[in-house]
Amino acid sequence: MPAKKVTEEPDDSQTWELLERCLLPIAFSHAVAVIISTVLNTLGISQTSSFVLFLLFLSLSIGFTLFYHNLKVTAPGKAVLVTGCDSRVGCALAKRLDELGFTVFAGFTNKFDNEDRVDNLKKDTSGRLHALQLDITNEHDIHSAFLYVNENLPDGAPGLWALIHANAWITLGECEWVPLSVVRKSIDTNFMSVARLTQVFLPLIRRCKGRIILVTSILARIPSAIRGVQCANGAALEAWGSCLRLEMRRWGVDVVVVETGEYVAGNSWLKDNSALLNQARDMWVQLEPQTRKEYGEELFQKEMLSLEKYTKGPEADLTRVMRALVDGTTKTFPLKRYTPVTRKERLQAFVSDHLPKSIYDIIYTD
Numbered sequence: 001m002p003a004k005k006v007t008e009e010p011d012d013s014q015t016w017e018l019l020e021r022c023l024l025p026i027a028f029s030h031a032v033a034v035i036i037s038t039v040l041n042t043l044g045i046s047q048t049s050s051f052v053l054f055l056l057f058l059s060l061s062i063g064f065t066l067f068y069h070n071l072k073v074t075a076p077g078k079a080v081l082v083t084g085c086d087s088r089v090g091c092a093l094a095k096r097l098d099e100l101g102f103t104v105f106a107g108f109t110n111k112f113d114n115e116d117r118v119d120n121l122k123k124d125t126s127g128r129l130h131a132l133q134l135d136i137t138n139e140h141d142i143h144s145a146f147l148y149v150n151e152n153l154p155d156g157a158p159g160l161w162a163l164i165h166a167n168a169w170i171t172l173g174e175c176e177w178v179p180l181s182v183v184r185k186s187i188d189t190n191f192m193s194v195a196r197l198t199q200v201f202l203p204l205i206r207r208c209k210g211r212i213i214l215v216t217s218i219l220a221r222i223p224s225a226i227r228g229v230q231c232a233n234g235a236a237l238e239a240w241g242s243c244l245r246l247e248m249r250r251w252g253v254d255v256v257v258v259e260t261g262e263y264v265a266g267n268s269w270l271k272d273n274s275a276l277l278n279q280a281r282d283m284w285v286q287l288e289p290q291t292r293k294e295y296g297e298e299l300f301q302k303e304m305l306s307l308e309k310y311t312k313g314p315e316a317d318l319t320r321v322m323r324a325l326v327d328g329t330t331k332t333f334p335l336k337r338y339t340p341v342t343r344k345e346r347l348q349a350f351v352s353d354h355l356p357k358s359i360y361d362i363i364y365t366d
Helices: 013-043 050-069 088-100 111-124 139-151 180-208 228-251 262-268 273-286 289-295 297-312 319-330 343-354 357-364
Strands: 079-082 103-108 130-133 162-165 211-217 254-260
Touching: 013 050, 013 319, 079 088, 079 139, 088 103, 088 111, 088 319, 103 111, 103 139, 111 130, 130 139, 139 180, 162 180, 162 319, 180 211, 180 228, 211 228, 211 319, 228 254, 254 319, 289 297, 343 357
Parallel strands: 079 103, 079 162, 103 130, 162 211, 211 254
Antiparallel strands: none
C-alpha cells in the first residue's frame, strides 16, 4: 500500500523570496527619489514631487529585479554532485536535475545495499547520470569520488557546477540521553564530513565559478526539545556556510543554504524509521540508574510517543524543498537562503529571531 502523503498548504515561499529580493530596490528607489526631488526643488529647476519620482524609479528597479531574479543558467554541459541519494530527497533531486540537462553524479552512502534504488534511478534517467559510492564520512570514498568526477566531467566543462549536500543523519532524544558516541557520529555526518567534502571539491567548483548548496533545517533557528543535537548541527552548518560564502566571493562561488521544514527533515530523510525508536531505547538503557530514576519511566514513555510522529507520520510532500533546491542550482543569481517551510514554521522562526526569548518561550514552550 503506498504511503499516504501530507496535505500541504499552498507554497508561498516563492512570494517571500521575491519580497526579500525586492526590499533593497524599494528602499533604494525611495532614497533616490527623495534626494533628487530635494535637489531639484532647492535649485528651483523643477517642482516634481518625490512620490512621482519614487513611482518612476520603483517601476524601473522592480522590473530589473524581476528580470535578474528569474535568470537561469544553461544546464547542458554542466555537472552537479548530489550526496545522500539513498534518501527520497537526494534521489528525487538527482532525477530532476538530470531531466533539466545536467550531468549528475549521484552519491550513495552505500551503493551496494541500495542496488534496487540505483537501478530504478538509472532506468528513469539519461546516460548522463553516474551513480557513485560516496560515504561522506569515509576519506577513501571522498577522494575516489573526486577522481571519478574529475575524469568524467562533460566535454568542455572546466569543473563542477554545483555540490549539493543532501545527506543527513537525524539524531533525536533528550540532550542528557544521547550517548557521546552518537553525538560524535551526528556531528561527523552532518557537519564535519560536509566541511571535508567541500574542501576536496572546492578546486573543481572554483573553476566553474559554481556553487555549494547546504541543506539544513529550520530547527537551526528554532530551539526544540528532543532535537537538541539536530538544532546544534544545523546552526553550526549555517554559521560555517556564512563564513564560507564570504571567503568564496573573490572566486565568484555562491554558497546557498536551504532550510527545510521540520517535518521534511525529520520524517522523509530517515533511512530506517524503526531504528530510531530502537536507538532511543538504547539511550535509556545506557543512562545511569540514578538518572533513569530521576526521569522516571512515565516521562520516558511520553518522550517515546513524541518521537513516533517522526516514524509513523504520513509521507512528507517534497514539493517545497525540491523547488528550492532546483532554484538554488539553476538560478544565475541564487538567494543566500531559501526557506521552503509552512507559514506556521516561518512565523515561529520570525518570533525566535526577532522577539525576546521570553516571548518565544511563552508561545511555543509546552
